[in-house]
C-alpha cells in the first residue's frame with residue numbers, strides 16, 4: 427500500500443494525500459454513500475452488514491464502531507466524507523472538533539470565539 | 544460583448560443553510576455574520592448581473608475519489624442541489640448558461656488549461672449558499688451560473704499560482720464572449736478553518752485580514768504561497784482561499800472595494816466577505 431504516511435511538518439494537521447486516499451478508499455466510499463437517506467437508514471439498521479458491503483478493513487471497522495474521528499482519519503478517512511458519517515448521529519463539525527482536541531464542546535466553542543478577538 | 548461587473552468572495556459553511564432555513568439571521572450568534580451582506584445585496588441590485596461564474600470546491604456531493612478533477616467546468620442547462628448528508632435543506636435548481644460555459648471551456652483549453660467538462664453536475668452548499676446569501680428569499684435565482692470547481696479534497700491540490708492563473712484565463716474568456724451579458728465572478732470558501740486533526744478549530748485572523756487586503760490591491764502577492772503554506776497559515780481547509788484568488792484574478796484592471804466584512808466564528812470557520820467593483824466596466828457604463 428504505497429509506502430508509509432509522509433510527514434508534512436504541520437503539527438496536528440493530517441494531509442489527505444494519495445497514500446491516505448488509497449488507504450481510506452473503502453471507508454470514504456461508505457461515507458460518501460451517506461449522501462442518501464436510504465443508505466443512512468441501512469447503516470443504522472445493520473451496521474456490520476453495511477460496513478462489510480463496503481469492504482472496510484479491521485482498523486476502519488473498529489474506528490467506525492468507536493465513533494472516533496482521529497482513528498477514522500488514521501484509517502484513511504477524509505474529513506469531508508467523515509462529516510457525512512457524523513451527520514448520521516446528529517453531530518456537527520464542532521462536536522467533531524471537540525472530540526479530536528479532547529475538549530468539551532463548550533470549551534471548543536469558547537476557543538473559536540477567542541480566535542475572533 | 545460581455546461585461547464583468549465585479550467579484551464577490553464569501554465563506555460558505557453548511558450551517559449557514561440551517562440558519563437561513565430556520566430564520567435565525569437575527570439570532571445573537573448569527574447576526575454579526577449576516578449583517579455583512581445587505582451592502583453587497585444593494586450593490587448587486589444596482590449592477591444586476593445576468594450570470595455568475597462561481598469558483599468553489601465540491602465537498603463530496605458531485606465528485607468522489609474515484610474521479611477527482613483538479614479543475615472542472617459545468618456546461619449544463621440546469622444544476623441541482625441534493626442531500627449532502629449533513630442535514631441542510633436543499634434549495635431550488637439553478638439555471639445554467641451552456642453557451643457561455645462552452646465558450647469558457649474552449650477558451651481555457653486553448654489557453655492550455657486541461658479542465659474536465661461536465662454536462663451533468665450536482666452543486667453543493669459551496670455554490671448554493673453564496674447565492675442564497677446574495678439573493679435571499681428562497682431561490683428564484685436572478686442569475687444563471689457557470690460552476691467551476693477546484694479540488695481541495697485530496698492532495699496534491701492545485702497551487703495558489705495556478706488557481707490565480709485559472710481565474711485570469713476565465714476573466715479573458717468572459718471578456719471575449721460575444722453576448723451582451725453582465726457577469727459576476729464569485730469565489731467561495733474559507734477563510735481560515737480546520738476541521739480535522741488535533742489542530743481542529745485553528746483560525747488565523749491576522750492572516751485572513753492580510754489576505755483580504757491583498758485581494759483588493761495586490762492579489763498577486765498571495766501567489767507566492769504554496770498549497771501547504773496555506774494549510775499551515777489558514778488551516779487544513781483554509782486552502783479554499785484559492786477560490787477567492789481565482790475570482791479576483793478574473794478582474795484584470797483597477798477595482799474599487801464595494802464592501803468587506805469579517806466575523807469569527809461561524810461554526811468552525813472565519814467568515815469573510817469581499818465585494819469588488821470592476822472599474823473598467825463601471826466607466827464603460829457611465830460613458
Ligand SMILES: [Fe+2]
Pocket residue numbers: 555602669732733783
Ligand atoms: Fe468549504
